[in-house]
Amino acid sequence: MKGWTEFRGTSLLRAPVRRASGVAIGLAALLACLALLGAVAAGRGASGWTAGVARELTIVVRPRVDETGPTAAARAAEAAAGVEGVTEARALDRAEAEELLRPWVREADLADLPLPMLVVARLDPETPAGPLTLNRALAEAGLDAEVDDAGPWRAEAARAAVGVRALAIALALAALGALAALAWARAASAVVAMRHDLAVLQGLGAGPGRLRGLTLRAVLPFVAAAAAGGAAGGVALGALWKLLASGGQAASALPLAWGDLLLAPAAVAVAVLAAALSTARVLREVLGGPSAHG
Amino acid sequence: MPTTHARRAPPAASATVARLSGVRVKGAARRGILDLTMPRGSFHFLTGPSGAGKSRALETLALLRKPDEGCAVELFGIDPWAGDESGRAALRRRIGFAGRHDGLVDRLTTFQNAALPLALAGAPAEGRAHVVEMLDWLGLAPVAARAAGTLDRARRRALCVARALVAQPELILIDDPMDDLTPEVADRVLGLLSALGKGEAAVVMTGRDPAAARKAGATVLTLDGAG
Numbered sequence: 001m002k003g004w005t006e007f008r009g010t011s012l013l014r015a016p017v018r019r020a021s022g023v024a025i026g027l028a029a030l031l032a033c034l035a036l037l038g039a040v041a042a043g044r045g046a047s048g049w050t051a052g053v054a055r056e057l058t059i060v061v062r063p064r065v066d067e068t069g070p071t072a073a074a075r076a077a078e079a080a081a082g083v084e085g086v087t088e089a090r091a092l093d094r095a096e097a098e099e100l101l102r103p104w105v106r107e108a109d110l111a112d113l114p115l116p117m118l119v120v121a122r123l124d125p126e127t128p129a130g131p132l133t134l135n136r137a138l139a140e141a142g143l144d145a146e147v148d149d150a151g152p153w154r155a156e157a158a159r160a161a162v163g164v165r166a167l168a169i170a171l172a173l174a175a176l177g178a179l180a181a182l183a184w185a186r187a188a189s190a191v192v193a194m195r196h197d198l199a200v201l202q203g204l205g206a207g208p209g210r211l212r213g214l215t216l217r218a219v220l221p222f223v224a225a226a227a228a229g230g231a232a233g234g235v236a237l238g239a240l241w242k243l244l245a246s247g248g249q250a251a252s253a254l255p256l257a258w259g260d261l262l263l264a265p266a267a268v269a270v271a272v273l274a275a276a277l278s279t280a281r282v283l284r285e286v287l288g289g290p291s292a293h294g
Numbered sequence: 295m296p297t298t299h300a301r302r303a304p305p306a307a308s309a310t311v312a313r314l315s316g317v318r319v320k321g322a323a324r325r326g327i328l329d330l331t332m333p334r335g336s337f338h339f340l341t342g343p344s345g346a347g348k349s350r351a352l353e354t355l356a357l358l359r360k361p362d363e364g365c366a367v368e369l370f371g372i373d374p375w376a377g378d379e380s381g382r383a384a385l386r387r388r389i390g391f392a393g394r395h396d397g398l399v400d401r402l403t404t405f406q407n408a409a410l411p412l413a414l415a416g417a418p419a420e421g422r423a424h425v426v427e428m429l430d431w432l433g434l435a436p437v438a439a440r441a442a443g444t445l446d447r448a449r450r451r452a453l454c455v456a457r458a459l460v461a462q463p464e465l466i467l468i469d470d471p472m473d474d475l476t477p478e479v480a481d482r483v484l485g486l487l488s489a490l491g492k493g494e495a496a497v498v499m500t501g502r503d504p505a506a507a508r509k510a511g512a513t514v515l516t517l518d519g520a521g
Contacts, residue, residue: 003419006405014401200397203358204411204457205387207380287379 013197013218015190025186025226025271026233028179032267033234035168035175040263041254042168046161048255051125053157057134058100058148059089059119072143073117079141080121085129088122119145179267180274183227187219187275191282194218202287212283219279220272227271231264238264309333311465311496312355316365330515332465332498337491339507340500342517348500349394351517352467355498356391357382369465387415390463392454394470400443404434404453407442411461421460428456432479447474455483459490466490466497472506484510 059080063072073091080089092100097118098110123129131147138145191198198211206214242256315329332338340348353359354367357374361367367374369389374382390411398407406413408429412421429435432452437445442453451474458468468487472480488510491497501507504514 004409004413004422005419006403006409006422007413010402010406012399012402012410197399197401200399201410201414202383203356203386203391203397204414205383205385205389206414207383209380210383210414 011214011218012201013194013214015218015222016193017222021186022222022226022229025179025182025223026230028175028182029227029230029267029271030233030237031230032172032175032179032270033231033264034237035172036263036266037234037238037256037260038254039165039168039172040260041256043165044255044257046164050154050158050161053154054128055123055125057121057123057129057131059121059134059138059145060148061091061117061119061143061145063117064144069117072145073119075141076117076119076138076143076145077121079137079143080119080134083121083129083134083137085124085127085133086121087124090120090122092118092120121147176267176270179227180270183223183271183274184278187223187278188282190219190222191215191279191286195286198283198286208287211287212280215279215283216276220275223275224268224272227268231267234267235261235264310368311336311370312498313368314351314355314365315367316361332496334464334494334496335492337488337497337510337512338499339504339512339514340498340517341502341504341507341514346517348517349469352391352469352498352500353393355465356389356393356467357386358391358393387411387461388463389465389467390458390461391467392451392458392469392471396450396454398442398450398453398457400441402442403439404442404445404449405429405438407453408434408456408460411457411463415461417461425456425460428460431482432456433476448476448479451475452479459486462495464495466495468497468499470500470502472501472503488512 059076061069061072061076063069067075070091070093077089077091080086094115097115100118101110101115121129121134134147135145138147194215198215201211201214238256238261239258241254242258245254310331310333312332313329314332330338340351342348350359350362354361354365355369357367357369360375369385372381372385374385399410402410405425409422409425412425426435426438429438432455434449434452434456437449442450445453451471455468455471455475458466466487468483471483475483484506487497487499491511497512499507499512504516507514
């Protein structure tokens with residue numbers, strides 16, 4: 001069309017643009033984008049808390065009659081710290097112990113209750129010390145102390161983390177799948193709506209490559225723009241979450257990194273790819289056989 | 295009458311532009327079956343009752359439908375259905391076709407519709423003068439900037455004819471143009487087709503007035519309805 005000023009700014013093919021279609025693709029892209037960000041954040045959160053659980057052991061210390069609780073706890077921390085596979089051991093004060101027990105006792109007043117002395121041992125992630133090794137070392141130090149064996153609970157937590165990750169990924173894939181299906185359907189109906197003009201151009205000698213190019217140029221910008229709008233909304237909500245939830249419990253449950261927001265274009269890419277594949281397929285069907293000119 | 299601009303040399307120059315075989319017509323030497331050969335510089339007029347297959351024959355020649363069982367088509371010495379769609383597209387660019395159902399893009403202007411064959415073929419924009427001349431000659435100049443969708447039936451028909459002729463195709467196929475055109479424009483079109491049929495092109499036209507076609511120098515063939 002080079003040099004033909006009469007065709008400048010004119011598309012030989014124009015997809016019928018319906019606002020409802022654009023809104024639907026935009027909403028699907030927004031949901032897909034949020035699901036994608038949620039999956040990444042949930043995966044990171046699950047990894048964080050399973051790693052945290054695996055990295056720590058709690059030691060319950062019972063003071064002997066001739067020593068105070070803090071003294072016994074300090075000795076236990078010292079003994080535990082000397083064990084290979086323990087990077088750090090620290091005796092908890094009463095406030096910290098109450099905080100640790102709070103999930104189990106909820107609103108109960110702990111001020112008058114005798115609480116055990118607790119020591120938290122941070123383990124080497126590469127070669128973590130086991131409960132048996134620690135118990136032996138504590139006994140050798142003459143302490144009446146015992147490692148709280150949370151092994152079964154840790155395994156359960158790890159399984160739960162795998163479940164959370166799998167669920168989040170499944171939700172993200174389902175949202176992306178719904179977006180792809182919607183983009184596919186809208187692109188297909190746009191091509192069908194253009195079949196008269198396509199038949200005219202075909203009858204005038206436009207080849208398959210030319211028709212494919214014209215059709216893609218008519219359909220994809222609309223799909224891309226709608227999906228980009230939705231993805232931009234997803235980025236904005238992700239950024240809002242990052243800013244507002246920063247440092248809170250919500251942020252630690254779904255820790256989002258700024259870099260995660262770069263995943264948003266994936267939703268646009270999925271929509272555009274689905275629309276392109278749909279366009280090519282339906283175009284083959286529409287132009288499959290020669291049709292009456294007009 | 296519109297002037298002609300220099301025609302590009304056809305990719306495969308052949309004395310026979312098109313051949314349609316297996317068409318059943320009245321008065322054929324071998325009764326009932328005719329191998330219709332269209333050399334350069336020929337003007338055929340197909341007539342016959344409604345449903346005789348005149349439009350189908352033209353659409354087959356325009357490569358808009360596959361030949362019916364027992365019928366074969368050859369264009370510029372090539373069997374178009376032996377090749378792929380790209381090859382057929384290249385052949386279609388050498389054909390000017392105006393069917394009974396107008397194949398206009400309603401959204402585009404009259405000028406753009408008329409210029410489509412040239413623009414699609416990558417012809418230089420200098421061809422716009424020829425488009426303007428053709429539109430003027432067919433009385434479409436005043437509506438050149440209007441969307442084709444707003445034109446009345448007669449103008450749409452004239453625009454189809456303009457589009458079929460504007461790229462100076464080697465095979466011109468016009469399906470029953472006279473009904474919808476104004477008498478003045480219809481006479482002009484017949485005169486032009488007659489002139490083109492004496493030149494380098496092969497012209498096939500359908501219609502219901504064989505006398506006028508004979509007067510214009512066309513070879514009249516009557517289809518018997520089994521085409």
